Amino acid sequence: MSNEKIPYKIYLEESEMPKAWYNLRADMINKPAPLLNPGTLKPMTAEELSGVFCEELVAQELDDTTKFFEIPQEIRDFYKMYRPSPLVRAYCLEKALGTPAKIYYKFEGNNTSGSHKLNSAIAQAYYAKKQGLKGVTTETGAGQWGTALSMACAYLGLDCKVYMVKCSYEQKPFRREVMRVYGASVTPSPSMETEVGKKILAEHPGTTGSLGCAISEAVEKAVTSEGYRYVLGSVLNQVLLHQSVIGLEAKAAMDKYGIKPDIIIGCAGGGSNLGGLIAPFMGEKLRGEADYKFIAVEPASCPSLTRGTYAYDFCDTGAVCPLAKMYTLGSNFIPSANHAGGLRYHGMSSTLSQLYDDGLMEATSVKQTDVFEAAEQFARVEGILPAPESSHAIRVAIDEAIKCRETGEEKTILFGLTGTGYFDMVAYEKFHDGKMSDYIPADEEIAANIAKLPKVEA
Ligand SMILES: *Cc1c(COP(=O)(O)O)cnc(C)c1O
DSSP: OOGGGSOSEEOOOGGGSOSEEEOGGGGOSSOOOOOBOTTTOSBOOHHHHTTTSOHHHHHHHHOSSOOEEEOOHHHHHHHHHHOSOOEEEOHHHHHHHTOSOEEEEEEOOOSTTOBTTHHHHHHHHHHHHHTTOSEEEEEESSSHHHHHHHHHHHHHTOEEEEEEEHHHHHHOHHHHHHHHHTTOEEEEESOSSSHHHHHHHHHSTTOOOOHHHHHHHHHHHHHTSTTEEEOOSSSSHHHHHHHHHHHHHHHHHHHHTTOOOSEEEEEOSSSHHHHHHHHHHHHHHHTTSOOOEEEEEEETTSOHHHHSEEEEEESSTTSOSOEEEEEESOTTOOOOTTOOSSOOOSSOOHHHHHHHHTTSSEEEEEOHHHHHHHHHHHHHHHOOOBOHHHHHHHHHHHHHHHHHHHHTOOOEEEEEEOBBOGGGHHHHHHHHTTOOOOOOOOHHHHHHHHTTSOOOOO
16 A cells, blocks of 8 residues: 555645635536625625625625735735644544544644634734724634634734624633633623624523524624624625635645545535635536545534525524525524534525535435534544534544445545634533433424515525
């Protein structure tokens, strides 16, 4: 076997790091559907969007044709502090599984935010600063995005207001404290600080919140505060664009050693890490240059691709955001409170939704106890304590490697290890104490939310 030649960790030289982000939409024949104005049901114009988002980010959001966007030097310099992220050959996991499969993972947990989110946070904060804004508002679920944005804002001297999903705020007090280290203000959502927060609390007293609620609050705060714009950590095209740095680095590192993955796996919350990881590989597939199998992995408790409907829906619970066409469980869908494993968003990036609808990508859902089992199996041999979100991808990578053991196929598997799980010890504790259950929504619950989708003609 020629395995010996491939190091445990493949790093790129500074000079080999990507100088431009890759815009996958430019190679898509069926473009993702445009965002719609919920009032007129017409595509959102740049002018309308720039009330909420920074101008340069609006331009990136609406651009379906430019293949490459140069990464500004200041962002490239920031990336150099924690990138390239390592591409690791999981020799130890392969051995433990007794599989002939070759497993690689791209590890994005090597920065204080503990996840890939910093890749887009620094870009979004950079454009906000460039526009001369005072600050930005955002939501955070598990806390990684809020942490990443706080870091980026501290670096650039911007104010940062974070609405944190209440159950995470309570479960992860140390996450909140990290954000405060970086100077952000953190409010549990839903809150009484915004009109939409008050309304949600009146309708759902005692709710533990959701990403959809927190987004509504952060948007309201941005549009009612002078010199502020809203930034979002996932779902949007611009975020997938920034996250393409993951896939570009992974592909460059693999090309360096002549490795071609057969299967590429990523967890899917709003779709940004997966969209970024697969981008250059999917580009080759779209252009007919190579073929890959792509698998999106989502939690069985929040299965937007596998059990949702492809339709226009609100991106947030309070229905203040534009409509996006996506696989959705309905913007009122709130995953059960006993769901610990992240990836709680009701919808999915419109780019990934279109690729999935076109049959270019597969999707599967996994139960959280199976996810934590895979997380521990991985932690014990590979040394890294993975985030629950990332562990969805680990679960499916292990399952695919076990299939190879059964068939004897030497497939090459690449998966995205999006982050570390140090702030998720309450979830790990529940798993150890046998207190973690596998809540799977009933068809009726999903149907009831789908019935409330806004009515938009195709
Ligand atoms: C936010 C997050 C995810 C999910 O978000 P995507 O936009 O789907 O990538 C996955 N893993 C980690 C560690 C995260 O912080």
